[in-house]
Amino acid sequence: MKVLIDQDRCVGSGQCVLAAPTVFDQRDEDGIVVLITDTPSAEAFDGTREAARICPALAIEVDES
Protein backbone atom coordinates (compact mmCIF):
# COMPACT_ATOMS: atom_id res chain seq x y z
CA MET A 1 0.00 0.00 0.00
CA LYS A 2 1.24 3.45 -0.96
CA VAL A 3 -0.30 6.65 0.50
CA LEU A 4 -0.39 9.99 -1.29
CA ILE A 5 -1.48 13.25 0.34
CA ASP A 6 -2.32 16.66 -1.11
CA GLN A 7 -1.44 19.33 1.44
CA ASP A 8 -2.98 22.04 -0.74
CA ARG A 9 -6.41 20.43 -0.38
CA CYS A 10 -6.16 19.63 3.36
CA VAL A 11 -8.49 21.58 5.68
CA GLY A 12 -7.05 20.26 8.95
CA SER A 13 -10.11 18.33 10.11
CA GLY A 14 -7.87 15.78 11.88
CA GLN A 15 -9.98 12.83 10.72
CA CYS A 16 -6.98 10.98 9.26
CA VAL A 17 -4.97 11.26 12.49
CA LEU A 18 -7.85 9.68 14.41
CA ALA A 19 -8.32 6.92 11.83
CA ALA A 20 -4.63 5.99 11.33
CA PRO A 21 -2.39 7.66 13.92
CA THR A 22 0.70 5.70 12.86
CA VAL A 23 0.40 6.99 9.29
CA PHE A 24 -0.85 10.58 9.51
CA ASP A 25 0.15 13.56 11.64
CA GLN A 26 -0.52 17.30 11.51
CA ARG A 27 2.01 20.09 10.92
CA ASP A 28 2.64 21.97 14.18
CA GLU A 29 2.23 25.43 12.68
CA ASP A 30 -1.17 24.97 11.01
CA GLY A 31 -2.55 21.44 11.47
CA ILE A 32 -2.11 20.50 7.81
CA VAL A 33 -1.58 16.78 7.12
CA VAL A 34 1.90 15.25 7.04
CA LEU A 35 2.79 11.60 6.47
CA ILE A 36 4.64 9.64 9.14
CA THR A 37 5.08 6.95 6.50
CA ASP A 38 3.84 6.56 2.93
CA THR A 39 4.01 2.76 3.17
CA PRO A 40 1.86 1.72 6.16
CA SER A 41 2.35 -1.63 7.84
CA ALA A 42 -0.40 -4.21 7.32
CA GLU A 43 -2.10 -3.51 10.66
CA ALA A 44 -2.63 0.12 9.59
CA PHE A 45 -4.24 -0.76 6.23
CA ASP A 46 -7.85 -0.56 7.46
CA GLY A 47 -7.30 2.74 9.25
CA THR A 48 -5.53 4.20 6.24
CA ARG A 49 -8.36 3.19 3.91
CA GLU A 50 -10.83 4.72 6.35
CA ALA A 51 -8.81 7.94 6.48
CA ALA A 52 -8.98 8.20 2.70
CA ARG A 53 -12.71 7.49 2.74
CA ILE A 54 -13.64 10.06 5.39
CA CYS A 55 -11.21 12.87 4.56
CA PRO A 56 -13.63 15.75 3.90
CA ALA A 57 -11.25 17.49 1.50
CA LEU A 58 -10.40 14.43 -0.65
CA ALA A 59 -6.73 15.02 0.18
CA ILE A 60 -5.72 11.37 0.65
CA GLU A 61 -5.21 8.74 -2.01
CA VAL A 62 -4.39 5.10 -1.35
CA ASP A 63 -2.69 3.11 -4.10
CA GLU A 64 -3.08 -0.62 -3.63
CA SER A 65 -2.06 -1.73 -7.11
Add this chain to the structure above:
Amino acid sequence: MTDTLSKATAPEGDLAAYPMPRAQGCPFDPPTELGRRRAEEPISRVRIWDGSTPWLVTGYEHQRAVLADPRFSANPDHPGYPYTTASVKARRQGNPTFITMDNPEHDRYRRMFTRDFMIKRVEALRLHIQSIVDGLIDDMVAQGPTADLVQALALPVPSLVICELLGVPYADHEFFQQRTRLMIARDTDPGASVTATRELAEYLTELIRRKEADPTDDLLGRLVLDQVRPGNISLEQAANAALLLLVAGHETTANMIALGTLALLRNPDQLALVRDTEDSKVIANAVEEMLRYLTIVHNGRRRVALEDAEIGGQLIRAGEGVILTNDSGNRDPGAFPGDPDQLDVLREARHHVAFGYGIHQCLGQPLARVELQVVYGTLYRRLPKLALAVPFDDVRFKDDMLVYGVHALPVTW
Protein backbone atom coordinates in the same frame (compact mmCIF):
# COMPACT_ATOMS: atom_id res chain seq x y z
CA MET B 1 -41.86 8.10 -17.88
CA THR B 2 -45.20 9.73 -17.23
CA ASP B 3 -44.36 9.68 -13.53
CA THR B 4 -41.10 11.50 -14.09
CA LEU B 5 -42.81 13.93 -16.42
CA SER B 6 -45.64 14.68 -14.04
CA LYS B 7 -43.21 15.24 -11.17
CA ALA B 8 -41.05 17.52 -13.24
CA THR B 9 -44.00 19.58 -14.39
CA ALA B 10 -46.03 19.47 -11.17
CA PRO B 11 -47.26 22.92 -10.28
CA GLU B 12 -44.88 24.42 -7.76
CA GLY B 13 -47.79 25.25 -5.50
CA ASP B 14 -47.96 21.56 -4.57
CA LEU B 15 -44.46 21.44 -3.15
CA ALA B 16 -43.98 20.43 0.48
CA ALA B 17 -42.66 23.10 2.81
CA TYR B 18 -39.19 22.63 4.32
CA PRO B 19 -38.32 22.21 7.14
CA MET B 20 -41.13 19.76 7.86
CA PRO B 21 -42.16 18.79 11.40
CA ARG B 22 -40.89 15.66 13.10
CA ALA B 23 -43.40 12.87 13.70
CA GLN B 24 -45.35 13.09 16.95
CA GLY B 25 -43.61 11.07 19.66
CA CYS B 26 -40.36 10.61 17.68
CA PRO B 27 -38.20 13.53 18.87
CA PHE B 28 -34.91 11.77 18.05
CA ASP B 29 -35.84 10.96 14.46
CA PRO B 30 -35.70 13.22 11.39
CA PRO B 31 -39.09 14.03 9.85
CA THR B 32 -40.67 10.93 8.27
CA GLU B 33 -40.96 12.76 4.94
CA LEU B 34 -37.15 12.99 4.67
CA GLY B 35 -36.85 9.20 4.91
CA ARG B 36 -39.59 8.75 2.31
CA ARG B 37 -37.87 11.10 -0.09
CA ARG B 38 -34.47 9.45 0.49
CA ALA B 39 -36.03 6.13 -0.63
CA GLU B 40 -38.36 7.38 -3.38
CA GLU B 41 -37.16 10.73 -4.76
CA PRO B 42 -33.75 11.40 -3.20
CA ILE B 43 -33.22 14.71 -5.01
CA SER B 44 -36.48 16.62 -5.17
CA ARG B 45 -37.74 20.15 -4.71
CA VAL B 46 -39.24 21.77 -1.63
CA ARG B 47 -40.58 25.22 -0.85
CA ILE B 48 -38.78 27.29 1.80
CA TRP B 49 -39.71 30.36 3.87
CA ASP B 50 -39.10 32.93 1.09
CA GLY B 51 -41.18 31.03 -1.49
CA SER B 52 -38.16 29.76 -3.42
CA THR B 53 -37.96 26.08 -4.41
CA PRO B 54 -34.47 24.65 -3.86
CA TRP B 55 -33.48 20.99 -4.24
CA LEU B 56 -33.53 18.78 -1.17
CA VAL B 57 -30.75 16.18 -1.22
CA THR B 58 -31.64 13.50 1.33
CA GLY B 59 -29.22 10.56 0.79
CA TYR B 60 -25.73 10.08 2.22
CA GLU B 61 -23.69 9.59 -0.98
CA HIS B 62 -25.44 12.40 -2.87
CA GLN B 63 -24.82 14.74 0.05
CA ARG B 64 -21.12 13.89 0.12
CA ALA B 65 -20.95 14.38 -3.65
CA VAL B 66 -22.47 17.88 -3.49
CA LEU B 67 -20.53 19.00 -0.40
CA ALA B 68 -17.20 17.94 -1.98
CA ASP B 69 -17.99 19.53 -5.37
CA PRO B 70 -16.61 23.04 -6.02
CA ARG B 71 -19.45 23.68 -8.51
CA PHE B 72 -21.65 24.13 -5.42
CA SER B 73 -20.95 27.34 -3.52
CA ALA B 74 -21.40 28.14 0.18
CA ASN B 75 -21.37 31.88 -0.57
CA PRO B 76 -24.84 33.40 0.02
CA ASP B 77 -24.02 36.35 -2.23
CA HIS B 78 -24.69 34.15 -5.26
CA PRO B 79 -28.31 34.53 -6.44
CA GLY B 80 -30.40 31.47 -5.66
CA TYR B 81 -28.66 30.65 -2.37
CA PRO B 82 -31.35 29.16 -0.09
CA TYR B 83 -31.10 31.10 3.16
CA THR B 84 -32.18 29.16 6.24
CA THR B 85 -34.41 31.88 7.71
CA ALA B 86 -35.21 35.56 7.23
CA SER B 87 -33.05 36.28 10.30
CA VAL B 88 -30.02 34.48 8.90
CA LYS B 89 -30.42 36.49 5.70
CA ALA B 90 -30.87 39.78 7.57
CA ARG B 91 -27.70 39.41 9.61
CA ARG B 92 -25.56 38.57 6.58
CA GLN B 93 -23.23 41.54 6.20
CA GLY B 94 -19.73 42.51 5.16
CA ASN B 95 -16.50 40.93 6.42
CA PRO B 96 -17.51 37.32 5.81
CA THR B 97 -15.80 34.38 7.54
CA PHE B 98 -14.42 31.22 5.93
CA ILE B 99 -17.71 29.38 6.53
CA THR B 100 -19.30 31.27 3.61
CA MET B 101 -16.22 31.43 1.37
CA ASP B 102 -15.33 29.20 -1.55
CA ASN B 103 -11.79 28.28 -2.50
CA PRO B 104 -9.16 29.57 -2.82
CA GLU B 105 -10.19 32.22 -0.23
CA HIS B 106 -11.69 29.62 2.11
CA ASP B 107 -8.50 27.66 2.72
CA ARG B 108 -6.39 30.79 3.23
CA TYR B 109 -8.67 32.06 6.00
CA ARG B 110 -9.49 28.69 7.58
CA ARG B 111 -5.79 27.93 7.95
CA MET B 112 -5.45 30.93 10.26
CA PHE B 113 -7.50 28.91 12.77
CA THR B 114 -6.66 25.22 12.19
CA ARG B 115 -3.61 25.15 14.48
CA ASP B 116 -5.54 25.42 17.73
CA PHE B 117 -7.95 22.62 16.79
CA MET B 118 -5.45 20.00 15.64
CA ILE B 119 -5.65 16.62 17.34
CA LYS B 120 -2.52 16.85 19.49
CA ARG B 121 -3.33 20.32 20.80
CA VAL B 122 -6.89 19.30 21.68
CA GLU B 123 -5.64 16.05 23.27
CA ALA B 124 -3.39 18.17 25.47
CA LEU B 125 -6.56 19.83 26.86
CA ARG B 126 -8.20 16.53 27.83
CA LEU B 127 -7.08 16.47 31.47
CA HIS B 128 -8.12 20.07 31.91
CA ILE B 129 -11.52 19.38 30.36
CA GLN B 130 -11.83 16.39 32.72
CA SER B 131 -11.22 18.65 35.73
CA ILE B 132 -13.85 21.12 34.47
CA VAL B 133 -16.41 18.31 34.07
CA ASP B 134 -15.55 16.81 37.49
CA GLY B 135 -15.91 20.20 39.16
CA LEU B 136 -19.28 20.96 37.55
CA ILE B 137 -20.66 17.54 38.51
CA ASP B 138 -19.40 18.10 42.10
CA ASP B 139 -21.25 21.45 42.20
CA MET B 140 -24.40 19.95 40.74
CA VAL B 141 -24.44 17.13 43.30
CA ALA B 142 -23.73 19.54 46.17
CA GLN B 143 -26.71 21.66 45.15
CA GLY B 144 -29.03 18.67 44.44
CA PRO B 145 -31.23 16.69 44.67
CA THR B 146 -32.30 17.82 41.19
CA ALA B 147 -30.78 20.04 38.52
CA ASP B 148 -31.32 21.29 35.00
CA LEU B 149 -28.52 19.44 33.22
CA VAL B 150 -28.43 22.10 30.48
CA GLN B 151 -27.53 24.89 32.91
CA ALA B 152 -25.50 22.76 35.34
CA LEU B 153 -23.27 20.93 32.84
CA ALA B 154 -24.19 20.94 29.16
CA LEU B 155 -23.77 24.70 28.55
CA PRO B 156 -20.93 25.43 31.01
CA VAL B 157 -18.54 22.70 29.76
CA PRO B 158 -18.13 23.87 26.15
CA SER B 159 -18.56 27.55 27.12
CA LEU B 160 -15.71 27.40 29.65
CA VAL B 161 -13.48 25.51 27.22
CA ILE B 162 -14.04 27.76 24.20
CA CYS B 163 -13.67 30.88 26.36
CA GLU B 164 -10.26 29.73 27.61
CA LEU B 165 -9.16 28.65 24.14
CA LEU B 166 -10.18 31.93 22.49
CA GLY B 167 -9.32 34.20 25.41
CA VAL B 168 -12.87 35.43 26.05
CA PRO B 169 -13.77 36.12 29.72
CA TYR B 170 -16.19 33.42 30.91
CA ALA B 171 -17.68 36.01 33.26
CA ASP B 172 -19.44 37.38 30.15
CA HIS B 173 -21.13 34.05 29.36
CA GLU B 174 -24.68 35.25 30.00
CA PHE B 175 -24.12 38.07 27.53
CA PHE B 176 -22.92 35.83 24.70
CA GLN B 177 -25.19 32.85 25.45
CA GLN B 178 -28.28 35.07 25.38
CA ARG B 179 -27.31 36.65 22.04
CA THR B 180 -26.45 33.23 20.63
CA ARG B 181 -29.97 32.07 21.50
CA LEU B 182 -31.40 34.99 19.55
CA MET B 183 -29.16 34.23 16.59
CA ILE B 184 -30.17 30.59 16.31
CA ALA B 185 -33.88 30.85 17.12
CA ARG B 186 -35.82 30.21 13.91
CA ASP B 187 -38.50 32.78 14.65
CA THR B 188 -36.32 35.65 15.92
CA ASP B 189 -37.43 38.90 14.40
CA PRO B 190 -34.80 39.81 11.76
CA GLY B 191 -34.19 43.16 13.46
CA ALA B 192 -33.50 41.49 16.82
CA SER B 193 -31.20 38.98 15.13
CA VAL B 194 -29.21 41.79 13.49
CA THR B 195 -28.97 43.64 16.82
CA ALA B 196 -27.80 40.51 18.70
CA THR B 197 -25.16 39.80 16.06
CA ARG B 198 -23.96 43.43 16.06
CA GLU B 199 -23.69 43.53 19.85
CA LEU B 200 -21.68 40.34 19.87
CA ALA B 201 -19.42 41.57 17.05
CA GLU B 202 -18.86 44.89 18.86
CA TYR B 203 -18.03 43.08 22.09
CA LEU B 204 -15.47 40.88 20.31
CA THR B 205 -14.01 43.80 18.34
CA GLU B 206 -13.41 45.62 21.63
CA LEU B 207 -11.88 42.47 23.15
CA ILE B 208 -9.51 42.05 20.19
CA ARG B 209 -8.55 45.74 20.40
CA ARG B 210 -7.53 45.20 24.02
CA LYS B 211 -5.44 42.21 22.93
CA GLU B 212 -3.76 44.42 20.31
CA ALA B 213 -2.64 46.74 23.08
CA ASP B 214 -1.81 43.93 25.48
CA PRO B 215 -1.32 40.59 23.67
CA THR B 216 -2.49 37.43 25.45
CA ASP B 217 -1.44 33.81 24.96
CA ASP B 218 -4.69 32.48 23.51
CA LEU B 219 -6.20 31.98 20.05
CA LEU B 220 -7.40 35.58 19.65
CA GLY B 221 -4.17 36.98 21.13
CA ARG B 222 -2.11 35.00 18.62
CA LEU B 223 -4.51 35.95 15.82
CA VAL B 224 -3.74 39.60 16.56
CA LEU B 225 0.02 39.02 16.47
CA ASP B 226 0.17 36.60 13.52
CA GLN B 227 -2.63 37.84 11.24
CA VAL B 228 -4.14 41.20 12.22
CA ARG B 229 -0.89 43.13 12.74
CA PRO B 230 0.73 41.93 9.46
CA GLY B 231 -2.50 42.91 7.67
CA ASN B 232 -3.54 39.41 6.58
CA ILE B 233 -6.97 39.92 8.10
CA SER B 234 -8.84 43.06 9.18
CA LEU B 235 -9.95 43.70 12.75
CA GLU B 236 -13.58 43.35 11.63
CA GLN B 237 -12.88 40.02 9.92
CA ALA B 238 -11.07 38.79 13.04
CA ALA B 239 -14.05 39.79 15.20
CA ASN B 240 -16.52 38.00 12.91
CA ALA B 241 -14.34 34.87 12.94
CA ALA B 242 -14.18 35.07 16.74
CA LEU B 243 -17.98 35.33 16.77
CA LEU B 244 -18.29 32.22 14.61
CA LEU B 245 -15.91 30.23 16.82
CA LEU B 246 -17.56 31.39 20.04
CA VAL B 247 -21.12 30.60 18.89
CA ALA B 248 -20.27 27.31 17.16
CA GLY B 249 -17.92 26.39 20.00
CA HIS B 250 -20.48 26.29 22.78
CA GLU B 251 -24.02 25.90 21.46
CA THR B 252 -23.45 22.73 19.43
CA THR B 253 -21.61 20.63 22.02
CA ALA B 254 -24.03 21.84 24.72
CA ASN B 255 -26.93 20.38 22.77
CA MET B 256 -25.07 17.12 22.13
CA ILE B 257 -24.47 16.73 25.88
CA ALA B 258 -28.09 17.32 26.94
CA LEU B 259 -29.88 15.66 24.03
CA GLY B 260 -27.39 12.77 24.07
CA THR B 261 -27.99 12.18 27.76
CA LEU B 262 -31.74 12.11 27.18
CA ALA B 263 -31.33 9.67 24.27
CA LEU B 264 -29.25 7.36 26.49
CA LEU B 265 -31.78 7.59 29.34
CA ARG B 266 -34.45 6.48 26.84
CA ASN B 267 -32.21 3.57 25.70
CA PRO B 268 -31.07 2.00 29.00
CA ASP B 269 -29.25 -0.90 27.31
CA GLN B 270 -27.16 1.61 25.37
CA LEU B 271 -26.59 3.74 28.47
CA ALA B 272 -25.31 0.62 30.29
CA LEU B 273 -22.77 -0.02 27.52
CA VAL B 274 -21.42 3.54 27.87
CA ARG B 275 -21.55 3.58 31.67
CA ASP B 276 -19.98 0.20 32.32
CA THR B 277 -17.01 0.29 29.96
CA GLU B 278 -13.40 0.87 31.01
CA ASP B 279 -12.35 1.20 27.36
CA SER B 280 -11.86 4.73 26.02
CA LYS B 281 -12.27 3.33 22.49
CA VAL B 282 -15.82 2.24 23.32
CA ILE B 283 -16.61 5.76 24.57
CA ALA B 284 -15.04 7.32 21.46
CA ASN B 285 -17.10 5.02 19.26
CA ALA B 286 -20.26 5.86 21.21
CA VAL B 287 -19.62 9.57 20.63
CA GLU B 288 -19.51 9.01 16.86
CA GLU B 289 -22.77 7.06 16.99
CA MET B 290 -24.45 9.76 19.08
CA LEU B 291 -23.28 12.40 16.59
CA ARG B 292 -24.76 10.32 13.76
CA TYR B 293 -28.00 9.42 15.51
CA LEU B 294 -28.80 12.92 16.79
CA THR B 295 -27.37 15.12 13.96
CA ILE B 296 -28.26 18.34 15.76
CA VAL B 297 -27.66 20.59 12.73
CA HIS B 298 -31.15 19.65 11.60
CA ASN B 299 -32.19 22.36 9.14
CA GLY B 300 -29.92 21.30 6.30
CA ARG B 301 -26.63 22.65 5.01
CA ARG B 302 -27.08 25.16 2.18
CA ARG B 303 -25.38 25.54 -1.20
CA VAL B 304 -26.07 27.09 -4.60
CA ALA B 305 -24.97 25.67 -7.97
CA LEU B 306 -22.50 27.91 -9.81
CA GLU B 307 -22.87 25.93 -13.05
CA ASP B 308 -25.08 23.12 -14.33
CA ALA B 309 -24.21 19.91 -12.49
CA GLU B 310 -25.65 16.41 -12.51
CA ILE B 311 -25.95 14.65 -9.16
CA GLY B 312 -27.42 11.16 -8.98
CA GLY B 313 -28.94 11.54 -12.45
CA GLN B 314 -30.65 14.82 -11.56
CA LEU B 315 -29.63 17.96 -13.42
CA ILE B 316 -29.22 20.91 -11.07
CA ARG B 317 -28.97 24.15 -12.99
CA ALA B 318 -26.68 27.10 -12.30
CA GLY B 319 -28.35 29.43 -9.80
CA GLU B 320 -30.50 26.74 -8.18
CA GLY B 321 -30.30 26.28 -4.43
CA VAL B 322 -29.51 22.97 -2.75
CA ILE B 323 -30.29 21.87 0.82
CA LEU B 324 -28.37 18.90 2.22
CA THR B 325 -30.33 17.21 5.02
CA ASN B 326 -27.49 15.54 6.91
CA ASP B 327 -29.98 14.24 9.50
CA SER B 328 -31.55 11.96 6.87
CA GLY B 329 -28.13 11.22 5.31
CA ASN B 330 -27.01 9.88 8.66
CA ARG B 331 -30.01 7.51 8.71
CA ASP B 332 -29.31 6.20 5.19
CA PRO B 333 -29.30 2.37 5.26
CA GLY B 334 -26.92 2.42 2.29
CA ALA B 335 -24.25 3.98 4.50
CA PHE B 336 -25.26 2.56 7.88
CA PRO B 337 -26.37 -1.05 7.43
CA GLY B 338 -28.71 -2.79 9.83
CA ASP B 339 -31.29 -0.47 11.38
CA PRO B 340 -29.95 3.08 11.09
CA ASP B 341 -32.94 4.41 13.07
CA GLN B 342 -31.71 2.48 16.10
CA LEU B 343 -29.17 3.98 18.49
CA ASP B 344 -26.34 1.41 18.62
CA VAL B 345 -23.25 2.71 20.39
CA LEU B 346 -21.18 -0.26 19.18
CA ARG B 347 -21.95 0.55 15.51
CA GLU B 348 -19.15 1.63 13.15
CA ALA B 349 -20.29 5.21 12.44
CA ARG B 350 -17.18 7.36 12.05
CA HIS B 351 -18.07 8.17 8.43
CA HIS B 352 -21.18 10.11 9.48
CA VAL B 353 -21.86 13.61 8.14
CA ALA B 354 -22.96 15.20 11.43
CA PHE B 355 -20.03 17.65 11.09
CA GLY B 356 -20.85 18.14 7.40
CA TYR B 357 -18.48 17.13 4.62
CA GLY B 358 -16.21 18.85 2.12
CA ILE B 359 -13.94 21.80 2.83
CA HIS B 360 -16.41 23.30 5.32
CA GLN B 361 -16.54 20.25 7.59
CA CYS B 362 -16.51 21.45 11.21
CA LEU B 363 -13.24 23.08 12.24
CA GLY B 364 -13.84 22.39 15.93
CA GLN B 365 -14.70 18.70 15.59
CA PRO B 366 -11.59 17.42 17.44
CA LEU B 367 -12.52 19.64 20.41
CA ALA B 368 -16.18 18.59 20.31
CA ARG B 369 -15.12 14.93 20.29
CA VAL B 370 -12.88 15.27 23.35
CA GLU B 371 -15.52 17.28 25.25
CA LEU B 372 -18.19 14.67 24.51
CA GLN B 373 -15.87 11.75 25.29
CA VAL B 374 -15.06 13.27 28.68
CA VAL B 375 -18.69 14.06 29.54
CA TYR B 376 -20.19 10.74 28.35
CA GLY B 377 -17.28 8.86 29.94
CA THR B 378 -17.75 10.58 33.30
CA LEU B 379 -21.35 11.64 33.97
CA TYR B 380 -23.07 8.22 33.95
CA ARG B 381 -20.32 6.54 36.00
CA ARG B 382 -20.43 9.30 38.61
CA LEU B 383 -24.25 9.28 38.73
CA PRO B 384 -25.36 5.72 37.90
CA LYS B 385 -28.92 6.47 39.05
CA LEU B 386 -29.24 9.52 36.78
CA ALA B 387 -32.88 9.84 35.67
CA LEU B 388 -35.27 12.34 34.19
CA ALA B 389 -36.98 14.38 36.95
CA VAL B 390 -40.07 15.18 34.83
CA PRO B 391 -42.30 13.07 32.58
CA PHE B 392 -40.69 12.56 29.16
CA ASP B 393 -43.65 14.27 27.50
CA ASP B 394 -42.85 17.47 29.41
CA VAL B 395 -39.39 17.85 27.87
CA ARG B 396 -39.32 20.76 25.40
CA PHE B 397 -37.33 19.98 22.26
CA LYS B 398 -35.67 22.67 20.17
CA ASP B 399 -37.79 22.40 17.05
CA ASP B 400 -37.74 26.20 17.09
CA MET B 401 -33.94 26.48 16.93
CA LEU B 402 -31.41 26.06 14.12
CA VAL B 403 -29.46 23.67 16.37
CA TYR B 404 -31.57 20.84 17.80
CA GLY B 405 -31.58 19.79 21.43
CA VAL B 406 -33.66 20.31 24.56
CA HIS B 407 -34.40 23.66 26.18
CA ALA B 408 -33.97 22.18 29.65
CA LEU B 409 -33.28 18.72 31.06
CA PRO B 410 -34.44 18.36 34.68
CA VAL B 411 -32.63 15.37 36.18
CA THR B 412 -32.29 13.60 39.50
CA TRP B 413 -29.69 10.99 40.58
